[in-house]
Amino acid sequence: MSLELSVKGLSVKPSSTLAITAKAKELRAQGKDVVGFGAGEPDFDTPENICRAAKEAIDAGFTKYTPAAGTQELRKAVSDKFKKVNHLNYEPEQVVISNGGKHALTNIFEAIINPGDEVIIPTPFWLSYPEIVKLAGGVPVFVRCEASENYKISPEKLAAACTAKTKAFILNSPNNPTGMVYTEEELRALAKVIVEKDIYVVSDEIYEYLTYDGIKPVSIGSLGDDIFAHTITCNGMAKSYSMTGWRIGYTGAPLPVAKVMSSIQSHQTSNPNSIAQKASFEALTGPQESVPAMREQFDRRRIYMCEQIEQMPHVSAIRPQGAFYVFVDISEALKLSYNGKKVGTCGEFARILIEEFDTAVIPCADFGFDDHIRLSYAINMVAIKKGLDRIETFLKHLK
Numbered sequence: 001m002s003l004e005l006s007v008k009g010l011s012v013k014p015s016s017t018l019a020i021t022a023k024a025k026e027l028r029a030q031g032k033d034v035v036g037f038g039a040g041e042p043d044f045d046t047p048e049n050i051c052r053a054a055k056e057a058i059d060a061g062f063t064k065y066t067p068a069a070g071t072q073e074l075r076k077a078v079s080d081k082f083k084k085v086n087h088l089n090y091e092p093e094q095v096v097i098s099n100g101g102k103h104a105l106t107n108i109f110e111a112i113i114n115p116g117d118e119v120i121i122p123t124p125f126w127l128s129y130p131e132i133v134k135l136a137g138g139v140p141v142f143v144r145c146e147a148s149e150n151y152k153i154s155p156e157k158l159a160a161a162c163t164a165k166t167k168a169f170i171l172n173s174p175n176n177p178t179g180m181v182y183t184e185e186e187l188r189a190l191a192k193v194i195v196e197k198d199i200y201v202v203s204d205e206i207y208e209y210l211t212y213d214g215i216k217p218v219s220i221g222s223l224g225d226d227i228f229a230h231t232i233t234c235n236g237m238a239k240s241y242s243m244t245g246w247r248i249g250y251t252g253a254p255l256p257v258a259k260v261m262s263s264i265q266s267h268q269t270s271n272p273n274s275i276a277q278k279a280s281f282e283a284l285t286g287p288q289e290s291v292p293a294m295r296e297q298f299d300r301r302r303i304y305m306c307e308q309i310e311q312m313p314h315v316s317a318i319r320p321q322g323a324f325y326v327f328v329d330i331s332e333a334l335k336l337s338y339n340g341k342k343v344g345t346c347g348e349f350a351r352i353l354i355e356e357f358d359t360a361v362i363p364c365a366d367f368g369f370d371d372h373i374r375l376s377y378a379i380n381m382v383a384i385k386k387g388l389d390r391i392e393t394f395l396k397h398l399k
C-alpha cells in the first residue's frame, strides 16, 4: 500500500478565478478597499418570487429525496422552456436536472467519454472545460481562435482538429470569457462539420439571456434534425436568475445519453436539492421581469466599461455581445516595464494590480490566452468607475 494520490486528481488545477476572488476577500477583511473585477456571478439578489417558492417548499415539507434526474414538474418545465425559447424538442425524459451547470457538464462527459477520447475546445475557453474533460478520462484538444476571428472557431478549423478519436466539441455561446455570440450562419456551418464527422456538440448556453445590441442567441440543436441528434444542450439557473448559490443546472440530450447521466447522478448525488428544484420551477414558470431588468443594468455597465477601455493606453478589447465579461488584450502592456521591471506575464499584471492598486482582475493564462485579462461587469457602477480609474493609472505608469 502507499499513500499516493491519484494521477487523475493531481492533474486537475485549482480554479484560478476562485483563487483571485478569495485573495480579494482576504484583502478586504484586512480593511483594504479592493475593487474585484473577478466576479463570475450577478451581483443582484435572487428575485423575491423565487426565494418565496423555496420558503414555501420548506414549509410544505418538500425536503426529501426526489427522483435522480429531478422532479417530474421541473423536467417538464425545462422541456417546455427548451421548446418555447430554444426551439429544441427535448421531451421531459430527455431532461436531466443537476447540481449546477458545472455538474451537468461533469455528468455529460462522464456519460459520453471513453479513456483517450478527444474533446475539441475552442481557445480561449472557460477554464473548467479542460479539467472536467480530463476528470472524465478525455483528452482536451485546443484550437486557438484569434481576435481577428472574434475568438470564434471556423468550420475549417473544427474539421481540421477532428481525428478518429474525436468524441465531442464544446460550443459556448454567449461565451465566457470573450462575450462573443455565434450567428445562425456560423452555427449552420459548424453543424455541417459536426454531422459529417459524427461527433457530439456540447452546447453550453448558460448566458443565453444576457445578450445586447438586439442580438438573439441561437441554439445549435434547433438547426435541423441531424444536428439535434448530435447535440447535448447544457444550461442552468445561475446566471439568468441570479441563482449561483442554489446549484441547479439542466441538460437536454438524446435519450440514451440522458439515461446514462441519470444513472451516474443517482450514485453520485442521488438528486439535486429538492428546495432549489421548487425555486427553479418558479424561476422558469413565474414572472420573468427580473431577467430583462438585470440585463439592462449589465448593458449600461458594459457600454461604460468598453468606452473607458477604448481610451486607455496599451490595451484593447472587442465589445462583448453577451455574458458579463470584457476580454482585454494586454499584449502591448506586457512588453512594458513597471518601476523598471518588465511586466511580462498576465499573472504579474494581475499581481501588481491587486497588490499595488487594490484591484482584482482575472489573468487569462488558465483560459488559454496568456496575454489577456478578463474583467467582469457583474459589479456595481461605482466600483467599476473606481476600478477602471485605478487600472488606467497603472497603465499610465508603464514605460
Ligand code: PLP
Residues within 6 Å of the ligand: 040, 099, 100, 101, 102, 103, 126, 172, 175, 176, 204, 206, 236, 237, 238, 244, 248, 249
Ligand atoms: N458554463 C460557463 C461558461 C460558466 O461560465 C459557468 C460558471 O461560471 C458555468 C457553465 C457553470 O455555472 P454553474 O455551475 O454555477 O451553474
